[in-house]
Amino acid sequence: MTHSDDNAITVEGLTKHYGDLRAVNDVSFTVRRGEVFAFLGPNGAGKTTTVEIIETIRTPTSGRVNVLGMDVTKQKRDIVPRIGVLPQGFSSYDRITVRESILYYRRLFGCSTTDVDALIDLTNLGDKRDVQFNKLSGGLKQRLGIAIALVNDPEVVFLDEPTTGLDPHARRAVWDVLLGLKRKGKTVFLTTHYMEEAELLADTVAIISKGKLVAMGSPEDLIERNANYMCLTLRSAEAGVLDTVRRLGFEPVRDDRNNIRVRVKQTDDVEAILSGVKGAGLALPGMDVRKPNLEEVFLGLTGEVLHESAPVSGATP
């Protein structure tokens, strides 16, 4: 791996043990300047441990981690002023208002020129500026955390599960803020277990499972490389369809909505199945062909479900 100036973060052979538990096991990757890098994995995969080592608040057992060309174990003091962090489950002083909290962190960083009101506008907290922290909803708290992560105009922003526990509306609002950061050209290191979040925001996705990096690339790349098939869904209740498709040499399954799902390699297969069903004189009220999504790629790679609400039915063979 190179240490060129294009890389904001370089991780080489990173390993972290907690007693006998190997939380992170020989992980290597790089994050380019200006990209949104999503670190994707289920709970307990080692995401937070990895990101906290990069943020300089944990020490690695072995391996090398460089941020902006500096070693995290030796140059904490130089790294900290140049990064911004939204820790997992961000929280602030209960009785301190939005504006006061941002001012407080601005003073800690000694960035007296930072425009607090601009940060409030960026995170859409304008009408909440004088509301105390404990009166904010989960989504507003996260947005305040993002505003605070930006007080020192950091070159790299770390967002550790920024939307976990938020309702879909609040999650959208946080994504809007993140898209704003992306437009501003910030390097963003995002950990998440929401696939849509990674697909929507990330230039590069790294998938971690049980402490090991299992795949990395752009979302399109990952799908292309790891899922060289298409999903054909036949909306039919007729039992004959299943037998017909099976006789053609495919492995159809019936999902919980009574649709028939078939994995096909190429468009010729789709034609073969459709004409087979038609030839047998069976009704076919509807159909759909699509590429598998990251969720399915992830399941295929790790055998794990990303989070509890993840739809698993789409992954049936």
Next chain:
Amino acid sequence: MTPRIIAANLVVRLRSFSREKSAMFFTVAFPVILVLVFGAIFTKPEHMNFELPVQDLDQSDASAKLVKGLASQGVFETIPVPADADAIQYTRDHKINLLLIIPKGFEDMQLRRLEEWDDDASVTLTYIYDPSSTSLKTKLQFLNAMAAAANQEISGTSPFITLKEQSILAKKYRFIEFFVPGIIAMAVMTSSLSGALNTNAELRQKGILRKLATTPITRTDWLLSNVLYQIVLAVISTVSILLVSYAVFDVRLEINAWLPVYVVLEVFAFVGIGMLLTPIAREAESAAAAGNAFLFPMMFLSGTFFPVEMMPGFLQKFARILPLYYLNEGLRASMIFVDNTTALRCAAITAAVAGVVFVAGALVTRWDQGA
């Protein structure tokens, strides 16, 4: 050390404090209430006044004079009991714990003794009492003393032995004046120890420490801002206690340079102890429990509420290993007795303890995530 960061921390903590009603209560109102309540309870004996029901069976001039004499000392307020009442039944019915009976023939006996020089003439005053009463002993002491004085006077000779009091202390002090320094020491101890313990546990639990670990704040900045914050709280509670004590009880205390010295030393000592307890009490709830387990024995055994001399010998020895003991002793030495030697000795011991526990506490404090 960065003054800008320390100031920012101090401001945010004080702002939180001023908006937190329960914190305000425990820092200001609680010690003040203790002073008011204990002051009100223990100030009373100074104007001691007991009711003493007296049944005068003699109904003579001499017996009337005796009743008047009992009341003249200011200790007893006599209440006449009807001569035809049954004394024991009366005592029970009126829920009183001491009733004095002047027998019939009191005046005759007094005349025989005084006019006829009859040494065999004597009277017996009977008292009916309830042995379960706590104030009985004090009342009987006064009665006995009065009887002795009367006997001595009737014998016509001047007393051979008289007692004159001379205190080893430069000045006399009232209980409230003993109590106020103890309450100051207690209030500062409580807010410093629980402040160091709970805040750290709470900030850790909420993840604020994790966020702070990604800012330029250092351990030194963090510790210093905590100590400064606790000193401000200690000053607030000390001033409130003193204001109330002066306003309500008109205490006479010496306020000199020792007071700020002790307050600052005490904050360092108990913030240090709080930091030492933090690793064993990581959750906010267990932190509160650990704090109380430490605070309460300290409060009762170090002479906060009553002099250590009132405790059994082994507990007195034990008190001498408690840091709060030296704060109580030292604060009283400076505020009541103006005894600079004792104040200096206690301040030196406190400073040594504070230095050791604060440094040790700072070393065990992992305010960031650590390894």
